[in-house]
Structure formats: C-alpha cells, structure tokens
Amino acid sequence: MTLQTIVQRYRHRFIEQFGHALSRDQWSALNAIEGCRQGPYGEMAWTCQRCSHNTHTPRSCGHRACNLCQDQSTQAWLQRQEQKRLPVNYYMVTFTLPKELRGVVRQYRSTCYDLLMRCAAQTLKTFAKNDSTLGGELGFCAVLHTHTRRLDYHPHVHIVVPGGAVNKARRQWCKVRGQYLFNGRALAKAFRGAFLKALFQAGITPGRTPKKWVAQCKRVGKGTEALRYLARYLYRGVISNTNILSDDGCNVTFRYRDANTHQWKTRTVTGEQFIVLILQHCLPKGFRRARDYGYLHGNAKAVMHILQWVLKVQRPAPPTKKTASLPCPHCRSPMRVTGIYPRKAQPG
Template sequence: MISLSSIIETFIADFITLYHGSILPSQFKALAAMKDCRTTQSRVMLVQCNDCEKQVFVPHSCGNRNCPHCQSHECQQWLERQLKKEVPADYFMLTFTIPKELRSLAWQHQRLLYSIMIQCCWETVKTFVQNDSVLQGNAGAITVLHTHSRSLDYHPHIHLVMPAGAINQKKKLWSFKKSEGKTRYLFNHKALAKVFRAKMLDAVNKAALTLPVNYPKTWVVDCKFVGNGEKALVYLGRYLYKGVIQEKDIITCKDGQVTFRYQDSKSKKMLTRTLPGPQFLRLILQHVLPKGFRRTRNFGFLHPNSKRLIALLQYLTGINPNKSSAWFRERPKLTCKCCGGIMKIIKTMIPPSHKSRSFPYKLTKEEAVLVM
C-alpha cells in the first residue's frame, strides 16, 4: 500500500514551488504533519511491558484531523455520542448543495460561507418542522460539512441527519411522522431547496459579499429515508476526521503521476483518476478546513445541552440508548511482542534520535489508534 506521507515526501518541493502563493497556513500545517506522521521524523513514546518489563519506542501519530492514519478513536467517540441520542422516529438524511457558481465565493470566504451554509440548513428544516401539520414543535438535527465530491473535486455541501419527530415543550408532547411502505416522506425536496436558496442569498447579502450574476434559480436538496439513522451516521463518521482519501484507494505513484480510485455516485462503479503529484496534493489540501472550524454540529433537541431531555424521552418511550452497541468498539491496548502482556506508557513526546528511529515495535492496524 502506498502511503500518503511517501507521496508528500516525493512531491512536496514541486508542490511548494507551484502553489506557494496560494497555500493557506492551515494547509501547510496539515501537509507538514502528514509528511512526518509515524515516520522516523516523528516523535516517539517509550512503553514498557507490565509482565516482562521490556521497553520499546513507539512512534506518535501526527494527530492532524486530515491525516488518513489519525483520529480513528475520535471518530468512534463521535459516533457513540450520536447513536446514544436515538429517538423513536424514522430518520432522514438531507443533503443541501450550493450551485457551482457559488463555489468560488465559498472558497474565498471559507469560514464565513461554511458557517452560513450550516446555519441556513438548520433554519430551513426548523421552519418546516414548526409549520408541519403533524410535527408543530422543535426539531433536532445533526449536520456534517463535506467539501469534496467522490472524485475529490471542490464541492461544498451539508449532510443533515434528523428524526421525523419534534418536541413541543409547552404542551409536553412528542410528535412524529410515520409512513408505511418503501417510500417514506418527510418534506418536499423542491420546497426545501427554494427556502434554503432564499435563506442563503439573504445571509450572503447581509454579510456584504458580492454574489455572482449568473447563479441559477433552481437549487438542489436531496431528502432520503435512512431507517433509524445508524448507517447514515456511520457513513458520515468515516469522513469526519480522517481526511478525504484512504491510502488503500491510492493505486500507483510512478513517473510523477498519482492514480487513485473512487466510486462514481451515479453508476456506483469504481473509477480511477490520474494526476501529476503536485496537483494530487493540491486536490487533497483544498479540503483542509480553516483552523478551529467545526465540521459537525448538533441543533435543537439533539444539541449536547439537551441530554436530560433526550434521556427523559428515551425513558418514556422505552428506547435503550445502548442498543446500537454493535457499532461500539473498545479501544485496543498495546501488547508486548515477546510475552503478550499489556504495555504501559512511560514517557511521551520524545524527540527522534538515532537510537529511537529504528522503531523496534511495529504497530498493528488496531493498535495504531492508541498513538493518536
């Protein structure tokens, strides 16, 4: 398998030469971190076996949220928190997309436009829930920002997962929409798109940004039934921290070209794409978010401040918050290669030295999540 760090090492000089004028600080920081992740240049920690007392050096991961190696444990923790908020209702995943004419504006004002997109998505569904003849209450939603298409082009859009239910705190009622058969219905996707478009344009104008003159009148919003929401949240959790590409999808790196594979969203077939090395790095780094920007946010009764309300609702409706435990994985422990004993950490963040660079301890795939 071809590692992303080896590709960065090969093409970093050419990449900086070509794109030095447009590299953002957050992108350069991510590039430097992924380049040294679990290599001889990374810091190490000293671990010792509890049984035979053997000591070995273990490389630290870079911990960058764009690295394909790192933050598996953080993804797992996020998924566990979301699944424990399950409520008795059908779940839907709504995808809000801005037209291609606005992508340039989004790229130039990433922090502002991404925040506007997320807030407008929430305001749209909140309005529909409040006005719905069945629901008429406060909505709850989980939003996740994605900036990439399957072929890794710049394509900012918001995935919003929400139950078809609402809480009316004044009347102390839980209302939900229930439909039978294969076709489940929440809201009309064309009506959602019209309201989302109006809210986006209004917010962009209030932010004193200049809209392009040729943006379309018709926007796209997709609304899809996703059962109890488990699989949708698992899917979103995969791309929460670990970058936009898995190393297993990088097929070749030779003659200055990098080839990777991806699944076409329409045909569902696996396709390949080949780019010059520096351009491939540019493709990856354009999806690095501004420093400190939160990709995922919870709203309404699914907000972290509503834990007691969710617990009460689950108790009254007989929902077990731990029934999705099949998705929960215990964090693996480092084990000694000599005797199989559990190893404990003695010292961390040791600078790389001639002695520690050999890394006599080789991490398994499961153990790799420990050194994040």
C-alpha cells in the same frame, strides 16, 4: 501506497507550482501528513507489563486531514450518536451550493462554511415549526463535506434527522407520518434565500447565481448506515490509503465508488495535482464540521432522556474509553504508555 509517501515524494514539485497559493491551514496539513509518525511530533515510551521490555514509537500528528490519525475520535463520535438514537425512521437531508458560488466560498471559506451550516439548520427548523404534523423542534446532526467521491471541490451539508419533533407548548412528541419528511424543492428554495441574504449581511457579494438550487430529502431507515457514512470523513481526511492504487513517479491513480452506478472507477492525476485535491478540503483551524441541534444537542440531555423513556428505548451502555496499547515484540503481552517526549528521545 500511502498518502504520506505521495506527499513526501512530490512535496518539492508541489511547492514550486502551488506553494504561493497555500493558506496557513493547508501548510499545516501538508506538514502534518508528511511528518506523521516520523519523529517531528515526539515519541511515546512503552513498557511491557509482563517482561518489562521498553521501547519508543514516534507520535502521530493528530491532524484531521491525515488519514492515519484520530480513528478513536471517529469511533467516539459514532458511539455518542448511537447513544441518542431513537426508534423512528431517519432522514438524510442534503443542502448543496451551486458551482457558481464555489469561487466565493473558496475565498471566504471560514465565513461561508459557517453560513452554509447555519442556514441549512435554520431552514430545517423553520420547516419543522411550520409543519402541521410536527409543529415543534427537530433534533438533527449536521456534517459539512467539501468533496465529491472524485475529490473535486463541492461544498455541501449532510443532515441526519430523526422522524419526530418535540412540541414544547403541548409537551408532546410528534412523530412523522408515513415515509415523507419535507419537499426537496421547497427546502432548496428557502435555503437559497436564507444563504444569499446571509452572504449580503456578511458583506460578501456572490455575483450571478442560478435560481434553481438543489436540496435532497430521503429516508435512510433507522439511521445507522447514514451515521457511519458521515463518520467516515469526520477526522481521517478525504481518502483512505486502500483507495490509492498506484504511483509511477509522475501520476497517481486512485479509485472511488460512483454515486450513481455504485461501481468502482479510477482517476489518474499528476502527483502535484493529487496533493492539490487533498489540501483543497482542509478546514479552517477550529472549525466544527459536525454539529448537533435541538434535542440532540449536548445541552438537551434531559429532553433526550425523557424522549427515550417515553419511546421505551433500551439505552446502550456508555462507551468505555480505550487505553492505548501495543503488543510486546518479545512476549506479545500488551504494553502501556509510560511517558511522552515532545522531541525524539536521545539514546542512553
């Protein structure tokens, strides 16, 4: 059972019920998921290096909402983060918008998502600058998520932070002492003020909002598992095919791991509602959901190299770019791409 087969089966019923409410980005995602590796995106020509056998395969859609695509992009992002890892404790900071704001965020997705990430980043920068121990510039990686494990709408930002800051005035590396970074309640209060102010400045009136917001800050070891968790949902949609359990023609059942008990649970919804759950998490075209800041930013490579030298980091070898290959059906030797056709190749 795959996401693509579900979209193909329920597409017409879904459009009858919800087509009028779809955005251009959601239409694009729907068409991409349905047509991925089915021909609409052209074909790739392959030639065996050993026996010269030729064949064609349909191209993938490349859409980040499709769970069949961009595995290499995910691995490349993770490798880039590994290149910048430091031998310090890492922390995961999560800023969550209250449910009362979700309607406004849905209406102004592009603006609100950007403000969410900007305000979360600015809050961390301010805390680091004012901290008596750090007193400098943090480096961190922020990733926007819009879903819960049940696939409900829940915009929030996860930020992975190495436990140290660069004090440029003193030209000094300041390491976090102990196991503690920042107080979650204080972060939430500052973030609330920054985000609401940014909304008003953007001309968006949020209506009534709760005074108590949620921000979490916890230690996550050396950061490897936290980065892998963030990489999981960067490009390949919000659910893998292995977690789609069944489709009886009316209802779709999928599984998810409960965040509190860590036990597997299942959820059953109609096929049309399942597509709604998927498409509500499509990001606006061109929106960058993963952003690096401070000394982890791409423009701070010189600072990062100095930090790694000071901290005696054994840098891993630069990642090598993988070349697309396909096993030959005749001799099992690797086949290489020899041509790309924008439309389905004509026989002969």
